[in-house]
Amino acid sequence: MTPAAPRLLSPVLLAGAVILMTGFAIRASFGVFQIPIAEEFGWLRAEFSLAIAIQNLAWGIGQPIFGALAERFGDRRAIIFGALFYAAGLVLSAFAVTPGQHQLLEILVGFGIAGTGFGVILAVVGRAAAPEHRSMALGIATAAGSAGQVIGAPIAEALLTVLPWQGVFLVFAGTILASLLVLPFMRSPALASRAELEESLGTVLMRAFRDPSYTLIFLGFFSCGYQLAFVTAHFPALVTEMCAAIDPGGPLAALGITTTSALGAVSIGVIGLANIAGTIAAGWLGRYYPRKYLLALIYTGRTLIAGAFILMPVTPASVLLFSLLMGSLWLATVPLTSGLVAHIWGLRYMGTLYGLVFFSHQLGSFLGVWLGGRMYDLTGDYTLVWWVGVGVGAFSAIVHLPVRENRAPLAAAA
Numbered sequence: 001m002t003p004a005a006p007r008l009l010s011p012v013l014l015a016g017a018v019i020l021m022t023g024f025a026i027r028a029s030f031g032v033f034q035i036p037i038a039e040e041f042g043w044l045r046a047e048f049s050l051a052i053a054i055q056n057l058a059w060g061i062g063q064p065i066f067g068a069l070a071e072r073f074g075d076r077r078a079i080i081f082g083a084l085f086y087a088a089g090l091v092l093s094a095f096a097v098t099p100g101q102h103q104l105l106e107i108l109v110g111f112g113i114a115g116t117g118f119g120v121i122l123a124v125v126g127r128a129a130a131p132e133h134r135s136m137a138l139g140i141a142t143a144a145g146s147a148g149q150v151i152g153a154p155i156a157e158a159l160l161t162v163l164p165w166q167g168v169f170l171v172f173a174g175t176i177l178a179s180l181l182v183l184p185f186m187r188s189p190a191l192a193s194r195a196e197l198e199e200s201l202g203t204v205l206m207r208a209f210r211d212p213s214y215t216l217i218f219l220g221f222f223s224c225g226y227q228l229a230f231v232t233a234h235f236p237a238l239v240t241e242m243c244a245a246i247d248p249g250g251p252l253a254a255l256g257i258t259t260t261s262a263l264g265a266v267s268i269g270v271i272g273l274a275n276i277a278g279t280i281a282a283g284w285l286g287r288y289y290p291r292k293y294l295l296a297l298i299y300t301g302r303t304l305i306a307g308a309f310i311l312m313p314v315t316p317a318s319v320l321l322f323s324l325l326m327g328s329l330w331l332a333t334v335p336l337t338s339g340l341v342a343h344i345w346g347l348r349y350m351g352t353l354y355g356l357v358f359f360s361h362q363l364g365s366f367l368g369v370w371l372g373g374r375m376y377d378l379t380g381d382y383t384l385v386w387w388v389g390v391g392v393g394a395f396s397a398i399v400h401l402p403v404r405e406n407r408a409p410l411a412a413a414a
Contacts, residue, residue, distance in 0.1 A: 012128040013137050015185035016121040017144035019079065022179040023086065023116040024145035025152030026172045028272065030055070031236045032156040032265050036165050037102075045237070047099035049373025051106045052233045053366045056225070058110025060362020063119040066111075067351030068201070075124045076183050082115015083176050090173040094166040116176065118142070119358055122338045123351035124186055132287070134342070138335035139283015146279055146331055149272025153236070157265040204349045205356075213403045214353075217340060218360045220295065220399045223392035224333045225364030227302060230389055231271070231326070234372040236264030238382050242314045252316055263316055267323040274327025282332035283339075291336040291343075292403040298329045298336075299397035305329075307390045310383060344407055364392070 030052050037048050070078035089108030096102045114120075122138055129137035159168045208214040240261045246252050257263050285294055309322040341354045368389065375385040 008129075008133045008136060008140075010128055010137075011185040012187065013125055013141060015182040016125045016141050017147075018182045019116055019179050019186075020118070020121050020141060021144040021148035022176055023113060023148065025148030025155065026086075026090075026176060027113055028149040028152040028232055028268055029156035029172075031233045031268065032153050032160070033165050033168075034233065034237050035240065035261070036160060040165075041097065041099075043099055044373075044377050046370070046373035046377045048102065049233060049369050049376075051099070051102040052229075053368075053370035053373075054103050055106035055110040055113070056229050056362050056365030056369055058107040059113045059117070060110075060225075060359040060365065062111040062114030063117070063358045063362070064352050064355030066115045067119045067123065067349075067353075067355035070120050070123065070351050071201070071349060075120060076186050078115055078120050079183060079186065080180060082112050082117075082120065083180050084112070085109075085115060086112025086176045087173040088112075090169045090176070094169040094173075112176070114355075116179070118145070118334060118338065119351055119355040122334075122354065123347075126338070126342050126350055127347050135286035135335060135339050136280070136283045138339050139280045139286070142283070142331050142334040143276045143279040145334075146272040146275035146327075149275070149330075150269045152272075153265045153268035157262065201349050201352060204345060204353070208345050208353055208356075211344075213344065213405075214357075216399050216403050217337060218357050220299070220396040221333070221337060221357055221361040222364040223299065223389070223396040224337075225361035225366075226368035226392050227306070227364075227389050228330065228368075229365030230368030230372050230385065232268065233369045234376075234382060235267060236261070239264035239267055239314070239319050242381065243319055244313065244315045246316055250316075257316075260316075263319060267319050270320060270323035271327035271330055274324050275330035275332070278328035278330065278332045279335060283335040286336050286339050290405055291340045292400045292405060295333060295336050295340075295400045296397045298332050299393050299400070301329050302326065303390055303393035303397060306386065306393065310386050310390075340403070340405065344405065346407075 034045070034048055037043070038045060066078050066082060069081070085108050089105050089112055092108065093102060093105045096105055122141055125137050125141045126134055156168055159171060163171070243260045243263060246258060246260060246263065248258065252258075252263065257266055282294065282298070305322065305325045309318060312318050337357065338350070338354050341357060342350045345353050368385075371388070372382060372385050376382055
């Protein structure tokens with residue numbers, strides 16, 4: 001009897017998608033709280049920006065740690081710890097009244113995102129997927145994060161109309177814990193060769209660190225973090241303050257978007273909506289074309305789109321066009337980068353290896369969020385820090401070109 005062909009939509013993939021969607025819905029909403037929290041306490045824009053920046057840095061530091069914990073003690077235990085960190089950070093932040101308290105507690109939130117985010121979940125999904133479906137499965141799981149982004153900021157904006165921001169934080173804490181109900185389905189075989197299983201983590205790390213391609217991938221992921229975190233944290237505020245007024249008789253008003261603050265929240269959702277298609281497309285293309293060239297094209301596209309946006313007048317139409325175009329490339333780098341790591345260095349320690357690469361992403365996130373708030377307070381707008389993002393995007397497009405996609409030889413086979 002012929003064995004059944006492996007399925008793309010497995011229980012592991014679907015459960016992982018639920019956890020990623022929930023965690024990213026909450027994470028993507030933090031920019032909506034930028035103005036309400038700053039106005040309540042009279043903080044400078046840089047104060048809350050630094051809190052989000054610290055969250056992103058803690059996420060980056062925690063990612064390889066949670067990846068290693070998952071490989072040592074089990075994926076589901078790592079995810080549970082991540083959800084507990086996430087919920088604790090949100091609950092305690094709801095009672096914080098000083099910038100220092102918020103900034104310190106965002107470390108817990110950042111570690112929570114690491115434990116419930118890409119590094120751990122994509123490693124499980126990658127191991128569970130058959131080789132012919134792996135790139136597409138990683139794309140679908142990443143797109144689930146985008147689906148969370150579609151609903152996260154608008155839900156936060158809606159909740160803020162009936163609850164104080166502290167109450168919204170408590171609702172989000174309960175939501176991330178509820179996502180653990182799908183955890184029993186997060187079971188996957190360790191799809192690795194015998195030689196991979198015999199290699200130690202230290203051996204694999206040394207092979208990667210000595211490979212120039214790993215360094216290039218590490219450097220290239222920096223701009224992805226810078227651009228995404230800056231836009232997530234500051235774009236709603238940028239739109240609120242810089243966008244031309246919305247026509248009360250226009251099509252946006254007919255859709256219920258009557259203020260620039262509402263447009264800013266919706267723009268984050270549009271980015272996420274466009275990226276569902278963009279990320280799945282990237283996962284599909286990664287099966288047929290060299291990932292390094294796809295990554296170079298994505299970063300080039302981002303550079304051109306961001307440059308064109310800031311050179312034109314900021315209008316409701318340009319905001320939505322930017323959100324649609326940038327969204328189509330938003331997380332398209334994730335399935336390609338994680339798939340590249342798995343292809344070159346194997347599945348056994350994918351969580352740790354991708355987690356270390358993701359640390360570069362979060363260094364960029366920290367700089368993008370913090371520098372956005374800092375430069376805003378110094379100059380009164382976001383123009384200069386936006387152009388920095390354009391420059392680092394061009395840098396990433398270039399550094400991916402020399403990457404060698406050949407599978408690294410195993411030390412055991414050497």
